[in-house]
Amino acid sequence: MRLLLGSGGYRTPERIANFRTIVRDFLGSIATLLFVPYALEDHDAYVAKILERGLDAGYAIEGIHRTPDPVAAVQRAEAVFVGGGNTFRLLDTLQRLGLIEAIRARVAAGMPYLGVSAGTNVACPTIMTTNDMPIVWPTSPRALHLVPFQINPHYFEGQTHVKVGETFHEHFGETRDERLKEFHERNDVPVLGLWEAGMVRVEGAMARLLGTPARLFRRGQPAEDFEPGSDLSFLLDQ
Amino acid sequence: MRLLLGSGGYRTPERIANFRTIVRDFLGSIATLLFVPYALEDHDAYVAKILERGLDAGYAIEGIHRTPDPVAAVQRAEAVFVGGGNTFRLLDTLQRLGLIEAIRARVAAGMPYLGVSAGTNVACPTIMTTNDMPIVWPTSPRALHLVPFQINPHYFEGQTHVKVGETFHEHFGETRDERLKEFHERNDVPVLGLWEAGMVRVEGAMARLLGTPARLFRRGQPAEDFEPGSDLSFLLDQ
Numbered sequence: 286m287r288l289l290l291g292s293g294g295y296r297t298p299e300r301i302a303n304f305r306t307i308v309r310d311f312l313g314s315i316a317t318l319l320f321v322p323y324a325l326e327d328h329d330a331y332v333a334k335i336l337e338r339g340l341d342a343g344y345a346i347e348g349i350h351r352t353p354d355p356v357a358a359v360q361r362a363e364a365v366f367v368g369g370g371n372t373f374r375l376l377d378t379l380q381r382l383g384l385i386e387a388i389r390a391r392v393a394a395g396m397p398y399l400g401v402s403a404g405t406n407v408a409c410p411t412i413m414t415t416n417d418m419p420i421v422w423p424t425s426p427r428a429l430h431l432v433p434f435q436i437n438p439h440y441f442e443g444q445t446h447v448k449v450g451e452t453f454h455e456h457f458g459e460t461r462d463e464r465l466k467e468f469h470e471r472n473d474v475p476v477l478g479l480w481e482a483g484m485v486r487v488e489g490a491m492a493r494l495l496g497t498p499a500r501l502f503r504r505g506q507p508a509e510d511f512e513p514g515s516d517l518s519f520l521l522d523q
Numbered sequence: 524m525r526l527l528l529g530s531g532g533y534r535t536p537e538r539i540a541n542f543r544t545i546v547r548d549f550l551g552s553i554a555t556l557l558f559v560p561y562a563l564e565d566h567d568a569y570v571a572k573i574l575e576r577g578l579d580a581g582y583a584i585e586g587i588h589r590t591p592d593p594v595a596a597v598q599r600a601e602a603v604f605v606g607g608g609n610t611f612r613l614l615d616t617l618q619r620l621g622l623i624e625a626i627r628a629r630v631a632a633g634m635p636y637l638g639v640s641a642g643t644n645v646a647c648p649t650i651m652t653t654n655d656m657p658i659v660w661p662t663s664p665r666a667l668h669l670v671p672f673q674i675n676p677h678y679f680e681g682q683t684h685v686k687v688g689e690t691f692h693e694h695f696g697e698t699r700d701e702r703l704k705e706f707h708e709r710n711d712v713p714v715l716g717l718w719e720a721g722m723v724r725v726e727g728a729m730a731r732l733l734g735t736p737a738r739l740f741r742r743g744q745p746a747e748d749f750e751p752g753s754d755l756s757f758l759l760d761q
Binding site: 293294296326370371374412413414415416417418419420421422425426439441442443444445446447448453456457458459464465467468470471472481 | 531532534564608609612650651652653654655656657658659660663664677679680681682683684685686691694695696697702703705706708709710719
């Protein structure tokens with residue numbers, strides 16, 4: 286199994302350059318990435334944005350929404366790239382098009398999977414650690430389950446702050462740590478909080494953290510911080 | 524119908540004092556508030572926190588979780604106060620205990636309803652404009668539908684900022700406005716973005732904004748800002 290799961294937030298020139306390097310190292314000499322834009326509403330605009338920002342990493346991009354048979358497109362893809370946006374919309378579309386089983390089967394057979402943000406959420410057992418708004422309601426939260434743990438993308442520590450004019454005000458909604466603690470009041474699966482621009486690379490039984498630190502949350506245990514480069518293979522062994 | 528729907532964020536002394544004044548003006552001379560703590564996991568601790576923060580507004584608080592028959596407790600309540608926390612957990616519990624219909628019937632008959640944050644989300648047609656994490660999965664997003672529009676609690680404008688040491692960093696997750704635009708890519712119901720500490724008071728066919736500004740989002744239209752005190756009765760007439 287070969288996975289590259291990114292947190293998102295690849296918006297600065299430095300982050301985009303790092304993203305391209307890591308993606309090229311991961312995908313190697315393939316020609317075409319099958320891009321899955323279903324997390325956003327305007328699929329063609331999403332493909333254009335990927336190219337404009339350089340997140341194609343130099344590969345040809347084929348939008349799955351332009352293919353007559355999305356399941357067949359997955360079955361013949363060299364690699365799949367599932368982009369970010371709204372995770373509920375993405376999962377709902379994957380479920381309705383029969384792509385959950387199609388992608389799982391190809392990944393099990395060795396096809397590389399690149400996910401960013403919502404594309405990382407759906408690689409987990411469920412989408413129950415997404416930060417997104419439930420603008421649509423999939424019949425089930427069960428997702429691709431390519432890894433046996435959850436990733437919380439766009440992770441950050443502490444309170445949100447809101448900029449009003451030139452001053453910053455504290456916002457009193459739950460912190461991310463509080464939200465993940467609430468997840469563990471009802472669920473047992475470990476959750477890796479992945480800072481923006483971070484990635485997790487999985488190769489068979491090995492997993493490594495790239496680019497940023499990450500914080501691991503487990504039910505009933507104190508959170509644990511990991512440095513970039515850390516071996517996270519133990520998370521595959523749930 | 525009598526409703527007082529708060530955004531949340533009643534954490535500063537000034538905000539708490541305003542909350543108490545508005546709640547007392549709304550509820551008048553009743554004795555006891557039936558408090559619904561299901562949005563948090565520890566119900567007794569939640570009741571204690573309400574008292575400690577003064578959010579009881581001087582009324583006796585009866586925790587619905589301590590009553591042998593929650594539906595009967597709603598049927599005999601003078602007024603209901605549904606607290607904040609995780610909206611998915613709250614709705615799931617209301618659905619499982621048969622409280623959706625029980626609360627709807629009493630509110631239709633004139634019982635005052637006070638909601639804060641998640642308690643405001645569930646007063647809407649669905650919980651599809653919550654900011655919370657889907658830590659449990661209700662069978663349906665349909666909620667109490669006491670008003671015909673959505674409220675997005677804890678609303679704020681612009682990017683999230685994260686404090687690292689003494690400096691603020693921009694976070695690249697979707698802004699609230701982007702999230703609500705995405706809601707309207709799939710749904711038609713208007714959404715009122717209610718800043719923290721704000722409230723909407725509904726009396727029959729009249730609705731008024733109290734305490735803070737709010738921003739109204741409608742499908743295919745530019746957002747519209749309202750000042751505290753604005754008449755929002757038109758939102759009841761969908």
